[in-house]
Structures are given as C-alpha cells and as structure tokens.
Amino acid sequence: GNSVTQMEGPVTLSEEAFLTINCTYTATGYPSLFWYVQYPGEGLQLLLKATKADDKGSNKGFEATYRKETTSFHLEKGSVQVSDSAVYFCALSDLVWGNNRLAFGKGNQVVVIP
Amino acid sequence: NAGVTQTPKFQVLKTGQSMTLQCAQDMNHNSMYWYRQDPGMGLRLIYYSASEGTTDKGEVPNGYNVSRLNKREFSLRLESAAPSQTSVYFCASRERPSGTYEQYFGPGTRLTVT
Numbered sequence: 552g553n554s555v556t557q558m559e560g561p562v563t564l565s566e567e568a569f570l571t572i573n574c575t576y577t578a579t580g581y582p583s584l585f586w587y588v589q590y591p592g593e594g595l596q597l598l599l600k601a602t603k604a605d606d607k608g609s610n611k612g613f614e615a616t617y618r619k620e621t622t623s624f625h626l627e628k629g630s631v632q633v634s635d636s637a638v639y640f641c642a643l644s645d646l647v648w649g650n651n652r653l654a655f656g657k658g659n660q661v662v663v664i665p
Numbered sequence: 666n667a668g669v670t671q672t673p674k675f676q677v678l679k680t681g682q683s684m685t686l687q688c689a690q691d692m693n694h695n696s697m698y699w700y701r702q703d704p705g706m707g708l709r710l711i712y713y714s715a716s717e718g719t720t721d722k723g724e725v726p727n728g729y730n731v732s733r734l735n736k737r738e739f740s741l742r743l744e745s746a747a748p749s750q751t752s753v754y755f756c757a758s759r760e761r762p763s764g765t766y767e768q769y770f771g772p773g774t775r776l777t778v779t
Binding site (some may be wrong): 583585593594595597600602652657 | 669698705706707708710723755757762765767768769770771772773
C-alpha cells in the first residue's frame with residue numbers, strides 16, 4: 552500500500568546550520584505530500600504541502616520539492632534556530648476505498664543547540 | 666475559532682476500566698480522525714469518519730469503538746482498557762476527504778493504563 556519512509560534517528564545540529572530531513576514515498580496515482588511539525592507537548596500542525604510533481608512547498612524558511620522521478624519530498628532549511636526544535640513528520644494523502652487518508656512517516660526529532 | 670478540542674488532557678486508568686475520549690471541531694469539517702502516537706511508531710490511524718453518519722476502521726482499531734455524534738463531535742471509547750493502550754491520542758479533522766486538504770489536529774490526550 553501507500554507509505555512514507557523517513558530517515559532513521561534524531562537530528563542534532565547547531566544554530567544556523569543547514570537542515571535536511573529525507574522523505575521518500577510509495578504511492579499509486581498522484582498523492583499530495585505534506586510536512587507536519589509537532590512542538591513539545593502539542594499536536595501536529597501543517598508546515599507545508601505540495602499537491603503535484605515539481606511543486607515546491609515553503610513556510611517559515613522551510614522548503615520541500617515534490618520529486619516524482621525520485622519519489623521524494625525532502626525537507627530543508629538553510630539556517631535553523633533553537634525554536635525549530637521539534638518532531639517533523641512527512642505524510643501523503645492515501646486514496647483507500649474512495650476516501651483519502653493521510654499516511655505518516657515515523658517522524659524525526661530535531662534538536663537545535665545554541 | 667477554537668479549532669479541534671480534546672478532553673481530557675490527561676487520564677490514568679486501571680486495566681479493565683472504560684472511558685471515552687471526546688473530540689470536537691468548530692470548523693464545519695466533514696471528516697474526522699483518531700490517531701495514537703507511540704515512541705518510534707509515529708502516528709497510527711485508529712478510526713476515521715469521512716462524513717457525518719459514517720465511520721471506518723484504520724490500521725489499529727482493535728480495543729476501540731467510535732461514535733460520530735454529529736458533524737462537530739467524534740468520540741473514541743475504550744471498553745476495557747489494557748496497558749498496551751497507554752499512548753497519546755490525537756483527534757484531527759479535515760474539510761473534505763480529498764488529497765489536497767490538510768488535517769487539523771487537537772492538542773492530544775495522554776492516557777496511561779496501569
């Protein structure tokens with residue numbers, strides 16, 4: 552079935568460093584792709600999305616490009632801040648039995664050190 | 666707009682006890698979802714309701730029941746709690762069950778079963 556794979560393990564980096572979190576997907580058809588962020592003690596909130604191939608989603612300095620040829624949607628930020636410390640989830644819309652659901656990756660904990 | 670609200674925020678149950686987690690949204694969304702979040706497992710879908718009057722099983726429905734009481738409210742019931750149901754539970758809603766629409770999440774309920 553449709554699924555999302557995120558790179559293993561937490562990510563620890565220094566303030567102002569470049570962040571990349573890898574996300575690859577398996578899907579039939581043409582799913583929409585999302586990145587969600589979860590700050591400590593809170594629910595998930597949408598960070599950005601892309602609905603078709605070659606679209607670039609962007610928000611708060613984060614970017615991700617929908618690459619159909621490599622089935623990827625990697626998240627990047629050029630200069631992270633301590634406030635970016637959170638868990639990041641990649642997700643895709645999953646057309647199952649006529650209803651679109653979101654399939655989530657396992658998430659990556661990002662810790663930014665001052 | 667309060668968005669998606671969940672009650673209670675925290676709950677401790679003994680094995681075998683029952684309880685109902687409440688969820689409400691004020692965005693006039695058609696679709697609602699219940700997830701559980703466990704360390705290293707990401708988010709797993711328990712049940713969802715594509716529209717008022719319908720409910721369907723997700724990936725991990727065993728031990729749970731749901732009720733879509735009306736368009737605003739979607740409750741999750743544990744009839745006989747087990748330690749394996751210790752988790753953080755998130756409710757989410759979506760305007761329509763369609764690929765491009767994002768899900769909005771509540772703040773979560775932290776449940777411990779002893």
